[in-house]
Amino acid sequence: MTKRLTYLDNAATTPVRPEVLEAMLPYLGKEAFGNPSSAHRFGRAARAGVEEAKRAIAEAVGAEPNQVVFTSGGTERTISRLSARRSPLGIGTAHSGLPSPLPSTRPCSLPRMP
Secondary structure: OOOOOOOOOOOOOOOOOHHHHHHHHHHOOOOOOOOOOOOOHHHHHHHHHHHHHHHHHHHHHOOOHHHOOOOOOHHHHHHHHHOOOOOOOOOOOOOOOOOOOOOOOOOOOOOOOO
């Protein structure tokens, strides 16, 4: 009998869904890397991928692409929600299985942090 692997450290990271991996692969190869803020061709290609992802997500949730803000994780999302630079929709990359400290549908009324 084959043992089934159970991953229990989802607070640190989670497995990538197959459809997400497929969408990301064009940006993860030997010729496909770059900082989306860079002006060189690798950066422009990465920026095009980010913008396409923003358009797809915005369309799926009935928003405008400029309302979609990607963050590197839950902590960055929380901090951005507490600051003036927060996403109007509150969309981040935080693990969906963890409770959000601030509901994304409620505006934040805390004072701006320095």
